[in-house]
Amino acid sequence: MDVKAIRQMFPILDQEVNGHPLVYLDSSATSQKPISVIEAVDNYYRKDNANVHRGVHTLGSRATDQYEGAREKVRRFINAKSTSEIIFNRGTTTGINTVAYSYARANLKPGDEVLITPMEHHSNIIPWQQAVKATGATLNYIPLQDDGTISLEDVRKLVTDNTKVVAIAHVSNVLGTINPIKEIAQIAHSKGAVLVVDGAQGVPHMKVDVQDLDCDFYAFSGHKMLAPTGIGVLYGKRELLENMEPVEFGGEMIDFVDLQDSTWKELPWKFEGGTPIIAGAIGLAAAIDFLEDVGMDNILNHEQKLADYVMDRLRTVDDIKVYGPEHRAALVTFNLGDVHPHDVATALDSYGIAVRAGHHCAQPLMKWLNVTATARASFYLYNTEDDVEKLVDGLLKTKEFFGHVF
Template sequence: MDIRAIREQFPILDQEVNGFPLVYLDSAATSQKPLPVIEALSNYYRENNSNVHRGVHTLGTRATDQYEGARDKVKHFINASSTEEVIFTRGTTTAINTVAYGYARHFLKEGDEIVLTEMEHHSNIIPWQQAAKHTGATLKYIPMEEDGTFSLDSVRSAITNKTKIVAMTHVSNVLGTINPIKEVASIVHENGAILVVDGAQAIPHMKVDVQELDCDFYAFSGHKMCGPTGIGVLYGKKHLLEKTEPVEFGGEMIDFVGLYESTWKELPWKFEGGTPIIAGAIGLGAAIDFLEEVGMDQIEAHEKEVVQYAQSKLQELEGLTIYGPEQRSGLVTFNIEGVHPHDTATVLDAEGIAVRAGHHCAQPLMKWLNVTATARASFYLYNSKSDVDRLVEGIERAKGYFGDVF
């Protein structure tokens, strides 16, 4: 991969922050946007701005073609069986809530089990807590190994004939753990349950084939994969989406409306009430074009090289704790002994280095790690080993700034 050529596609990276060239290491929170995505959004608003589906005029037709064209791009990007299985949402959170409210609340009953992991983002815990409270189902958690992974034997032990839903992240946003979704899906289905996958941290960084994984639902956000904010996707197997009730009601998702009863449109539109996220979907389509042009295999290989370099360099530093397994996706979460991660992030920011600090919307995982917060450096296709070198230098200065107690 030509990193210099790729970086030129991201205008935001060509700036100084606090007098230093920007090193952006917070892509797990949100990725930066390439010129093709920015231009696609601008073009829509400049030339094609219109509502979709209902209008018969030229602008409406253009907008509809672009909007539904983006759905087709998503279908091919994740290898869904049809566009009926691709639902546009506001993001991963909305997608998971759609399953928790529209499916789980209608099919769970008292005594049923929902199985999760302790590494989940809050967006893949709280909806299931609410579903359990509403239905009388119970929550169970798959125990983790010391390195932040879990074994398939633990999965088999956690799932019983009472288990109806298993929900887990594909990639941990804190540990970088890559979970064996395909193997888990096989165990889940052997027990008659369904698998819901939070793919927010996976789909920007690796090829995802939902049919090969055999997951039942897969949720992800556009803004972590070079697309705009406010757009996401819920993939679901058609027969399950047909059973799932809409969670928003109004225009656009209806078929027939009477004074006392109404009926819904067919898939996928029954889940897209109101004016849809037109520009966001078009921007997501442009992001998919960009990622596919670079090549997902190339992106994954590049990130693997950068994160391995980062691990090796950070492991050389005294007083640094790194969390998570050796084999991981493109992020490194760490703490400096005796230094609060917010202070670490503040010192790094003073040198133009952007990292994330806090509990990363994963408070149960922080408790499991026995910490209140961590610092996280996350990498993407526009990062290089020189960015890692800047990070290491910044951490050394942070240690010195806070007294170099080592």
């Protein structure tokens, strides 16, 4: 990977913040966009802006071709069997909620169990809380090991004949833990449960093959993988999606409407009520082109080297506490002595370094860590070892500034 050349394709990185060159370390929250994605969206609005599936005029046909072409591109990218298994939506949150409402509420009953982990993003906790409340089922948790990983032995013990849904993040947005999805799928299926995967931090950073993983549902967001905000994907096995009811009703998703009843379109359109996110899908297709040109294996290798490097360099900073396993995705969540994470982030921002601070939409995990908040630096294909050095230097300056608390 020629990271220097890659960086030149991201216009936003060529700027100063507070008098310093921007060091963007918040890609787990949202990634930056290459010029090819920006131009793809701009070109749609300049030349092809029209609604899809409805009109027979030229602009409508061109827009439809691009929109459905994006669906096929996503299908290939994650190796789904069919485009009917690719549902466009607003993002990971919408995808998980769709499964929790449409699949879980129709299939759960008292005595059934949903199994998740304490490391989940709120988007993979609250929908299941609501689903079990509505159905009388029970929500159980796989315990975390001391380093923030899970034990497959615990999974085997906790997945029982009563377990109907296992829902887990592919990669933790706080700990960087990479969960063994394929093995968990085998365990879940051995007891007749379905596996729902939060792939928000997975798809952007590694090659995902949903058929090889054998997950039943996999949700992810475009904005974390170089695409625009507001576009996401829910993958689901066709036989499951066909037996699920839509959660939004209106235009686009109907087949026939009578005064008292209606019927739905076939997959995937029955889950895409209303005017879809056309420009977002076109931008997502351009983002996939960019990622594939770089190579997902190259991206993963680059990020793994950065993860190892940042872990080594942070060991040189006194009073820093890093959370999560040694082998991790390219993000580090930490606290600097007694300095509040918001103060750490504010201080780093004064040096042009953008990191995240707070509970990261993972309050149960914060409780498990025995903290109220943390700071997080997350890396992507456009980051370098020099960015790591600037982070370490910024932390040392921050520590010095707040030295009175140590």
